[in-house]
Amino acid sequence: MTPTPPATPLLSVSALRKSFRGTPVLKDVYLDVAKGEVVALIGPSGCGKSTLLRCLTWLDPPDDGFILIDGQPFGRALVGDTVRRQGRREIDRLRPKIGMVFQQLHLWPHLSALENVVRPQVVVLKRPREEAVARAQDLLAGLGLGGLEDRFPYALSGGQKQRAAIARALAMDPALMLFDEPTSALDPELVGGVLQLLRRLAGEGMTMVVVTHEIGFAAHVADRIAFMDGGRIVEDGPARQVMEAPADPRLAAFLDLIRSGRPAA
Amino acid sequence: MTFQFATLLSVMPALSQAALVNLRLAAIIVVLAVLGGTLLTILRAMKIRPVNAAIAVLISFIRGTPLLIQIFLFFYVAPAFGLDLGPETAGVTAIALNSSIFITEMMRGGLQSIPPGQIEAGCALALPRRVIWRSIVLPQLFRRILPALVGEITIVVKGTALLSVITVVDVLRTAQQIASSTYRPFETLVGAALCFLAINLAVMAAGRLIESRGADARS
């Protein structure tokens, strides 16, 4: 059922494992994402979705397994027969390649919207300030925040804050964007706008992994759906096929639960 | 030079004996300071203008000057006013006064967290002021300031080391006496430090124990 991934996937996760105090949260996760592909990661709460994203950014170092970004090992590399754990510098160097938008956004409240987007470019990518500012202004304007650059996060609405956080991640020119439940912290009337934005990013060719409860997004924007349960990806396939003909009984039950309108989490 | 553990071991009996002096003085000071702090708090709550003004100056003075100087005032200056207390009493009085001030300030903070409704309820029952203090306010107040009070007790324990400067034969002075004959001041002082460490660790452990008991009793 699983489609064969293209020759060099942009993100390749293999045998990823993570335990917290002896409790396994991720058990052998495998996931390949091709360039330009949009993958919706769904599953009941506590299944390990958020932990997977945190492991993909190495915020929680995985105990075992490999992550390849565009063919480059991230965090842990196989050299011949031996596994070598990368140093902090090596990990930090690849981090801008992975844009992360947190559920709680974590904008920096002491910096203006513009400075939130400019500062990481200057500090991490060593871009000249003028160039960073120009890039930030472009991105913010493109995301509908033109004229709001000098506002501080507290003075932005929920949707505006989210777009600022997305701009901050995009400014690093990531190869891959990760979204952790992008709609769950928003008022219901803003959900449509966010989905539209994600669709636009997808249309521009951005590779994305989106943890979501929004079945509409999974069905209409995602190319693929990966269903996680009990620390594993138990079903993974083209979105329509997964939605219409789930093979795994747990996925079928989960979809029924969501369609019945009960909260999934 | 190398550190001689044998020296450290040989001085420990004499030092722990002397530590009992610090322990005894600290215990007396804590009792006096808690009493003094409580009385000052009740006095301040009576809201007598001139009294409160005088207490405010006293607080500012005690908090704004070194404890060592306050000890000197009781030891060197008080006799000139006909109050010759001797080193131990002078020292105990100075530290107890100092600590009372810090405790009454702690209590001021604690009082703000007591719901005013409880006092109103007490007044509605026509309880005398004395009873409201004793049965309603103080028990809760002590529970609330307990963590800060434990910190204050460790400060008092540390403060007793200053009494060696005014010739009280405590751990530190004993250590200095030993060192002057053995010429191993460093090992001896490490021993003195260990005595204080032991006392203060015990104080903090006791504080945690009482706190957890209190938490159990309330749940």
Place this chain on the structure above:
Amino acid sequence: MTFDPAILADYWPLFLQGAWLTVRICAVAFIVGYSIGILVALAALVPSRIVRALVGAYVGLLRSVPFIIILFLVYYGLPFAGIRFPAYVTGTLALALFASAYYAEIVRGAILSLPRGQFESARTVGMSPLQAMRHVVFPQILRGLVPPSVNMTLTMIKESAVLSSITVAELTYQSLVVQGNTFAPFEAFAAVTLIYWAITVVVARLAAILEARTGTAEREDVERNALAASFLTLEAPKRR
């Protein structure tokens, strides 16, 4: 008992010298102590258990042992290690070490009070831990650091009186000299008391001004919002 102002007229240069040395010692001890404190606070946050245990021991020891004993330990410990400093350098070093333990706890507490996501979001864009501290964490905790740091600095200034016991010619030492020369303890200690009082009041005032300054820069979010301000900005208490 009478107060003889002539004693103060004779000895005021000594008091002045002592006060000046106290101020200089405390200024240096503050800078050195705070620098060590920040390093210790950062070390307390690294993942390594061994480093954290060492930091815990450092802070715990310095906080449970009387300063006068720390002072003597440094005073006798440095020659023990073959290092010889003048007494005032030894005293300043001991004062800085003592204060560093408390400053470390203040800084560590402030860092931990910030939501972890602030640090993590800085790390995910690729900032190193130190860059994340410098650009994201420290600017946000700066204001909260001021009041407890000021209190600790006032405590340190008062503890500096103990330096007199290793013959550092600071304020308390000079008062003992005057007392020994004149047998007039009242005049000697009254004068020195007032000088300490003045020093601590001035430091507290300077700190209040500093706090007001950092306030406008860091809490624009609160101050622009009248409703939040009515809850979150309290009038600074008079410290003395």
